[in-house]
Amino acid sequence: MIDPVVDESWLRDHRVVLADVRWYLDGRSGREAYERGHLPGAVFIDLDTALARHASPAEGRHPLPDPETFAAAMAAAGIGDQDQVIGYDDAGGVVAARLVWLLRSIGHDAALLDGGLAAYRGELTTEVPRRPAATFTARPWPADRLASLEETVAAPGVVLDARDRSRFRGDAEPVDPRPGHIPGARSLPCRDNVDAEGRFLPVPALRERFAAVGVDGSGDVISYCGSGVTACHNLIALEHAGLGAGRLFPGSWSQYAHTGRPAATGD
Numbered sequence: 369m370i371d372p373v374v375d376e377s378w379l380r381d382h383r384v385v386l387a388d389v390r391w392y393l394d395g396r397s398g399r400e401a402y403e404r405g406h407l408p409g410a411v412f413i414d415l416d417t418a419l420a421r422h423a424s425p426a427e428g429r430h431p432l433p434d435p436e437t438f439a440a441a442m443a444a445a446g447i448g449d450q451d452q453v454i455g456y457d458d459a460g461g462v463v464a465a466r467l468v469w470l471l472r473s474i475g476h477d478a479a480l481l482d483g484g485l486a487a488y489r490g491e492l493t494t495e496v497p498r499r500p501a502a503t504f505t506a507r508p509w510p511a512d513r514l515a516s517l518e519e520t521v522a523a524p525g526v527v528l529d530a531r532d533r534s535r536f537r538g539d540a541e542p543v544d545p546r547p548g549h550i551p552g553a554r555s556l557p558c559r560d561n562v563d564a565e566g567r568f569l570p571v572p573a574l575r576e577r578f579a580a581v582g583v584d585g586s587g588d589v590i591s592y593c594g595s596g597v598t599a600c601h602n603l604i605a606l607e608h609a610g611l612g613a614g615r616l617f618p619g620s621w622s623q624y625a626h627t628g629r630p631a632a633t634g635d
Contacts, residue, residue, distance in 0.1 A: 369472065369475070369477055370452065370477050370478075370479050371479060371608065372468060372472060372478075372479050372480060372604045372607050372608050373461075373479055373480050373482050373568050373604065373608045374454060374479045374480070374481065374482065375481075375482045375483070375487070376481070376482075376483070376487055376488060376489065379454060379481065382452065383452070384451070384452040384453065384454045385409075385411065385445075385446065385447050385451045385452070385453050385454070385499075386407050386409050386410035386411070386453075386454050386455075386456065386481075387410065387411055387412075387413045387445070387447070387453055387454065387455045387456070387464070387467055388402045388406045388407065388410045388411065388412050388413065388456060388457070388485075389412075389413045389415060389419075389455050389456070389457050389463050389464035389466070389467050390402060390457045390458055390459075390463065390485075391414075391415040391416070391457070391463045391597075393543070398412070398414070398415065398463075399412055399414065401458070403494060403496075404494065405492035405493065405494060406485075406492060406493065406494075407456065407485070407488050407490075407492065407493075408490070408491075408492075408493045408495070409497050410456075410497070411445040411446060411447070411497060411499060412445075412496075413441070413445060413455070413467055414441075415430070415463060415466065415597065416430075417441065418433065418437075418438065418441035418442075418445075418467075419433060419438070419441075419466050419467055419470060419597075420432070420433055420597075421433050421434065421437070423595075423622075425623075425626040426623070426626070427618075427619055427623055428595050428596060428618065428619035428620055428622035428623035429543070429544075429594065429595035429596075429622040430466075430595040430596050430597050430618075430622075431596075431618060431619065432470075432509055432514075432596070432618045435506040435507055435508055435509065436506045438470065438506070439504045439505060439506035439507075440504075440506075442502070442504040443501055443502050443503060443504040444501055445499065445502075446497075446499025446500060446501065446502050447502055447504055448502030448503050448504055449476075449502075449503060449504055449505055451477075451502070452477040452478070452479075453467070453468070453471055453476070453477070453478040453479075454478070454479055454480070454481050455467045455468045455478065455479070455480055455481065456480065456481040456484040456485055457484050457485065458484055458485040458486065458566075459484070459559075459566070460483075460484060460559060460561070460562040460566035460567075460601075461480040461481075461482075461484055461562070461566070461568075461601060461604070462558050462559060462597075462598045462601045463597060463598070464480055464481075464484070465480060465558075465597075465598070465600040465601040465603075465604045466596075466597045466600045468480050468600070468604060469600035469603055469604060469616065470509075470600075472607075473509060473510055473513045474507040474509070474510065475507075480604060482567050482568055483565060483566045483567045484566050486565065486566055487565070487566070487567065512615070513613065513615055513616065514615055514616055514617075514618065515590045515615040515616065515617045516617070517617070517619055517623060517624060517627070519590070519617075520550065520590050520592065520617045520624075521550065521551075521629065523552075523588060523590050524587075524588065525587040525588030525589055525590065526554060526581060526582045526583050526587065526588070526589050526590070527550060527552060527553040527554065527589075527590045527591075527592070527617075528553065528554055528555075528556045528581065528583075528589060528590065528591045528592070528599075528602050529549050529550070529553045529554065529555050529556065529592060529593065529621075530556060530557065530558040530591060530592065530593035530598045530599045530601060530602045531549075531555075531557065531593050531594055531598070531621070532557050532559070533555050533557055533635075535547070535549075535594070535621075536549045536553075536555040536557075536635075537549075537555075537633060537634055537635060538631070538632075538633030538634070541625075543594055543622070544594060544621055544622050544625040545625050545626060546625040546631050547631070547633065548631030548632055548633045549621070549631065549632050549633075550592070550621070550624055550629075550631075550632070551630060551631075551632040552632075553592070553632075554581040554582065555581070555635070556577065556578070556581050556602055558593070558598045558599070558601035558602050558605070559598075560577070561574065561577070561601060561602070561605040568605065568608065571608065571609050571610065574605055574608065574609040575609050575610075575611065577605075578605075578606065578609060578611055583606070583611060584611070585610070585611035585612050588614075588615070589606060589611075589612065589614040589615065590614065590615045590616075590617055591603050591606075591614055591615070591616055591617065592616075592617040592619075592620040592621060592624075593620050593621065594620055594621050594622055595619075595620050595621075595622045596616060596617065596618040596619060596620045596622075599616055599617070599620060600616060602614070603615075603616060
């Protein structure tokens, strides 16, 4: 399987399907952003319909999609079983990581474009590619790559919170019903995996970041965020740094916050 992060020079030498996965927490339309300009040949993948099911208090804001729904969305976009997929967004990959992680979890070649939209040196286009529908086989999400709420709470390894540190501390909570974090979790804001240009930090620097929160590649790692989307960025960074695969808690804080379990605050 290819590395989970590739740059534009790698892209030029390989035949891939580009996937634009822009999405905004503030309600702006990712599809409209795509229509205003995207990488040539890129298809648009909608987070809310292709990469998640409907929200619920019991499962969080972005539960994993049914494998059949995910497969149908990939096929409709022209992504087939044998296609390499390179995902990008305009936020350092923190949204596109959801698509890449889902694909890689079922053994499909996929990676993030390092630097995303801003790293592309050519002209953007408004032309929507007409890719024929493909065959994409539905596969169950592998249990060994996921963690339930109960497993996350009782995890003997390291539990990482990918949200911004202010949300982790409980200073503010703009989306979910309670502020704070899962007791015992460690703060590793995913947006700090990249530099000011949205490119991943060098591998030694990533390894230092993980080491600072107790991750050295020898134990279990569970990643969560607000709704299970940006948590995938930490898992991509973990793998890119050579520290293993880790597990995703899909419900994340948006599920935990609806329970009666205690919330921790502060650092």
